[in-house]
Structures are given as C-alpha cells and as structure tokens.
Amino acid sequence: xxxxxxxxxxxxxxxxxxRDGSFATQEARRKLLMKAASDLSAxxxxxxxxxxxxxxxxxxxxELWKTQGKGAATIKNRNSHLRWLCQKIDxxxxxxxxxxxxxxxxQYSHNNPTAVELSDIDFNKVTxxxxxxxxxxxxxxxxxxxESCKIKPHLADKGDHLDLKSxxxxxxxxxxxxxxxxxxxxxxxxxxxxxxxxxxxxxxPDKTYEQHKELYDNQLKRAGTxxxxxxGLRHAYAQERYEKLTGWKCPKQGGPISKExxxxxxxxxxxxxxxxxxxxxxxxxxxxxxxxxx
Numbered sequence: 100x101x102x103x104x105x106x107x108x109x110x111x112x113x114x115x116x117x118r119d120g121s122f123a124t125q126e127a128r129r130k131l132l133m134k135a136a137s138d139l140s141a142x143x144x145x146x147x148x149x150x151x152x153x154x155x156x157x158x159x160x161x162e163l164w165k166t167q168g169k170g171a172a173t174i175k176n177r178n179s180h181l182r183w184l185c186q187k188i189d190x191x192x193x194x195x196x197x198x199x200x201x202x203x204x205x206q207y208s209h210n211n212p213t214a215v216e217l218s219d220i221d222f223n224k225v226t227x228x229x230x231x232x233x234x235x236x237x238x239x240x241x242x243x244x245x246e247s248c249k250i251k252p253h254l255a256d257k258g259d260h261l262d263l264k265s266x267x268x269x270x271x272x273x274x275x276x277x278x279x280x281x282x283x284x285x286x287x288x289x290x291x292x293x294x295x296x297x298x299x300x301x302x303x304p305d306k307t308y309e310q311h312k313e314l315y316d317n318q319l320k321r322a323g324t325x326x327x328x329x330x331g332l333r334h335a336y337a338q339e340r341y342e343k344l345t346g347w348k349c350p351k352q353g354g355p356i357s358k359e360x361x362x363x364x365x366x367x368x369x370x371x372x373x374x375x376x377x378x379x380x381x382x383x384x385x386x387x388x389x390x391x392x393x
Contacts, residue, residue, distance in 0.1 A: 103140035105147045107133055113149065113187055120271040122308060123245055131180045135160055149184070154193045157181060161200045171203045178202075210350040210392035214338055215331030224321040227314060229301050232290050234319075237329065239283035240276045241336035241379050243269055244329060248311055252290040253297035261287075267300075268380055276378050279343075337375050337390035344371035350392030357393050 110132045118125055139146055142159055146152065160181070164174050175197055182194050217238055225231045233247035240261060242250065249267040258278075265273040278284055290301060302311045319329050334351075341349045345367055348354030360368060372387040379390070 102145055102147050103137055106136040109149045117187055121269055124270055128180045131177055138163055149188055157194050174202050212351055213331055214335035216335050221323045225318050227318055229293055230315050230318045233301055235286040237332040239286055241333045248302050249300050251300050252294055256287060272380050274380050334390045340375050341371055341391055
C-alpha cells in the first residue's frame with residue numbers, strides 16, 4: 100500500500116468515527132482531507148499516519164493553495180477542516196493563525212443587489228410540489244437549500260417560531276426563526292400537508308438527500324435562476340427583515356451606507372444585523388455584509 104493510501108485510510112477511520120456537523124459539512128471535510136493527503140504525498144512528504152502531522156505540513160498545504168489561486172475565504176474554510184482534524188488527534192496548536200499563515204481578511208461583497216425574489220422565478224417550470232414549497236420556505240424563513248430539504252415541518256412548527264434541529268442545519272448549528280407573516284404561516288402549513296408523518300422531512304421517502312437535491316437544482320435551473328443562485332432567496336429574506344427592524348432599506352437595496360447613519364441609527368443597525376445573523380444561522384454580525392451590504 101502506498102504512503103498516500105495509508106494516510107487516507109487513517110483519515111477515513113477518523114472521519115468514520117467522528118460525524119460532526121451536517122451531511123454537507125462532513126462531505127466537504129472528507130473531500131478536503133483526502134485531497135490534502137494526496138497533495139502531501141505529491142509534495143514528497145512521507146507521512147504514513149496522521150499522528151505524524153506537523154506544522155510544516157500545514158504550512159505546505161497553505162502555500163500550495165495560494166499558488167493555486169485560492170481565495171482567502173476558501174483557504175480559511177480549508178484550514179477550519181484541518182483544525183477540526185488536529186482537535187481529534189490532540190494536536191490543536193499546530194495550525195497557525197490566519198495572520199501567521201499570511202491569509203488576508205475575507206473580502207465581503209459590495210453593495211450591489213444580490214437578492215432573488217419570488218418574481219424572478221418562473222413557477223410554471225417548477226413541476227415538483229415539494230420543491231415549489233421549499234422555495235417559499237427559503238424566501239419566508241431564510242433557509243438554506245439543504246435546510247429546506249431536511250426540515251421536518253411538523254416537528255419544526257412551534258406556533259410562533261420554527262425550531263430548526265442541528266441535524267438539519269449547516270455546521271450542526273441549531274436555531275430558531277420567528278413566524279412573522281401570514282405568507283410564512285401559509286407555506287409552512289403547505290409543507291406540513293406534503294409530509295405524511297411528523298418524523299418525515301421534505302425529502303420524499305423513496306428518495307435520498309442527494310437525489311432530491313439534484314432534482315431541486317434541475318428544477319431551479321429550468322425556472323430561471325441560472326444567473327442568480329437560489330441562495331439569493333436568503334438575501335431577500337434578510338433584506339426584508341432589515342427594513343422591518345430599522346425602518347430603512349439596507350445598502351444593497353439602495354439604503355444609506357454606514358457612514359451616512361447617525362450614532363443612534365448605527366446602534367439600531369447593529370442590533371438588527373445581530374438578530375438577522377442569528378436567524379440565518381451565523382454567529383458573526385460581520386457576515387451580514389454579504390446579505391445587506393455596508
């Protein structure tokens with residue numbers, strides 16, 4: 100067995116016994132770590148067992164990613180998987196900080212529009228009822244695509260809010276989302292009608308998550324979201340919530356930018372962004388720049 104395959108087998112064992120996070124997170128982690136093992140082998144590092152992992156290996160991978168033209172956000176995400184691995188093998192301190200690795204700050208988006216509204220979608224092309232309802236759940240609750248598939252609407256409905264379980268959410272981060280409008284309540288009820296048993300999700304019982312996701316992607320492509328990713332439905336949700344909470348539009352909708360706000364308005368802006376961040380399943384107010392601008 101080659102050095103690369105010995106290391107990959109070792110990584111596979113760790114991944115098999117540590118299924119942290121959502122399915123998508125686990126799959127992204129697996130792909131990154133297997134590719135990292137391959138890259139280290141190609142770089143002539145004779146690392147047969149992961150317990151031999153050292154800081155020089157981490158630095159090599161980071162320099163390789165830079166030469167491949169990977170952006171700061173991509174490299175930081177990859178290092179988060181490496182940090183997860185190092186925690187599992189009790190080598191938490193061998194991954195240097197992003198500053199030590201020379202990784203710049205994430206470049207968040209500008210103030211150009213990013214939202215996808217329901218009017219942008221040709222619903223005549225959406226022939227699957229589950230997916231049609233999922234689209235509206237994304238728009239009215241700010242759900243990600245994966246969350247709109249995995250949500251169990253009967254279990255999630257708590258009257259005045261959705262209780263989203265960790266196994267449905269990105270990064271295994273459970274959260275609650277308020278039910279604030281008649282439209283949100285209507286589409287949640289429609290979702291419940293499509294699910295025959297409370298323990299069932301929006302994925303039909305005869306389909307796997309991957310099969311349903313592929314159908315979702317095909318339906319949305321046909322419906323006209325080729326140029327605007329359906330993730331933009333979350334942007335529309337965030338922007339609507341921002342206006343409701345502050346009384347003015349966000350910068351991405353042509354509203355005032357940060358330096359144009361008064362001290363009182365800046366405080367109101369920050370409170371609104373923190374609330375929206377929580378509802379979207381993020382832990383940092385700064386991430387709302389992607390959705391709202393600054």
